[in-house]
Amino acid sequence: MATDQVDPHEVERAAAATWPASTVRSEAGWLLRHCGVLDRKRSNSALPPAAVDDPAAAAERVERFYAGRGARPVVQVSPLEAHRELDEFLAGRGYAAVARTDAMVAGTADVLARAVAREFAVRLDAGPHDGWFAAGAAAGRPVEPGLAAVRAPARFAIAFAGRVPVGVGLFALAGRWCGVYCMATAAGWRRRGAAGTLLRAGARWAAEAGATRMFLQVEEDNPGAALLYERAGFARSHGYHYRVR
Template sequence: MDAVEGAAGLAHVLREHELVVGARVVLRHRLPDGSASDALGELVAADEASLVVATRRGEVRVRRGDVLAGKAVPPPPRRRGAPHEALSTDELEAVVAEHWRPDERVDLGGWRLRAAGGFTGRANSALAIGSPGVPLHEAVAAVEGFYRRRGLPPRVAVPHAAHVDPDEPALARELAGRGWGVDTPTLVMTAALAALPGAAGVPLPVGCSVASAPEPDAAWLERYHYRGTTAVPPAGRRVLVSADAQVFVRVLDGGGGTVAVARGSASPGWVGLTAVEVAPSHRRRGLARRLLAEVADWGRARGAVSACLQVAAANTGARALYGAAGFSVHHAYHYRVQHHG
């Protein structure tokens, strides 16, 4: 029987929607003698008859009729430390990307070319992780063509160690030499979910209450203003519900008005925090801390063990809030954008 990290709790769990080619999965399956075994690894093939998992001992083909349980599992750690610290920069970027999926994704080697009508940089940039599988100049040309055909500015997300100057990575130097500018330096922060405060420990101001739902309602959408926008476009609404699961949390004042919002999202082993916004009239009252705690509780209830978020490097207030709650910087990234005229 294969050694299975993360297989705990697998019995009787069959998440068909997670069993997609390219995902890291664990399958419990029936053997000819009636016993059961687990296959852990990348799902490399799937059809109506069988599933093929590339394990450390070789490929294992499992007839669908023999599958007892199955689900996606987090990537294996490559570095020592707690799960939220052990993944490499590229590995964590791949995790975080599953919390904010675009309408369209085209892979170029390890790079992910993403488009969603221009709503957010994350959903409308080429995530440069791993190798593009072609010479760098060809990769850049492919990125340019992809975004121009969609009427979007060519944009590349360049991940790097937090202590590294944004101009240091080879890709950044290549793009800078072509005149691509820097946009939105960002930090990726992680935490052990068990260390984050729960809602019971973060009281609300008198008269306030919390409401949560699996989809954003009109009140949530009205409070959320991405970069000052007054309305979330249709593409944005699709991105907001693009993760494996999500929760939309609102804080209501005494009159029932929505004064703060946040979104929680899930991927195997992880909970993500995005779209945190508090009305100016209600800031410095602990509402953001309560939103974070609500999302943390939701993640713990789903069995997650780690949390992640992305915050603009210039947003010192938010960085202080997350740091005080238990988050630490894992790595950084920034966008390189091709501007014309």
């Protein structure tokens, strides 16, 4: 799938729709998000509209929202390529840049076309359970119980080698998009196909539900994960980072 056919703003709105936040308020095109059950920047940050004409007024709006909740203001500057002026303004206002990340996208059919590692089986559940949380912890990536607040149709996936859980993932739907989250593989099972098998199981479920595209996020300091996703059919859509005051 050619990335020039993808609107980064559409990807970010799909990401906002598939990731939980206790409060989501729309003001002048901004999505202002706050969450009492997840300590994640995506759940606790402001997402700008396609165009920001007045960065100063926008910053004041964001700061009022978070001050009213006793939280520090955070802006997800995404897509970064479209918001250079806003980014520079926030830097000058004392906001530090953290968590530089690439958003990657793929056609669901492209992910399904990849080969599956036959030594792994995948179980998909409609909600999280103790086994899924335990599998995440065993893979070195403990996942928060607050993920039970995911509002979108979702599947919580575990990859097994025999009866041993070796990896986890989370797939959530918003329109034609399927978001991929919480991917992790146990140390002794990496680079053997477990992650790719999880992705294809999620893609199969997404395709059956009518989703034609998938997206995920990978931080820039994790090139190994980016290469894995490229091999699974994903390509970079855009970049972003968070500005934290």
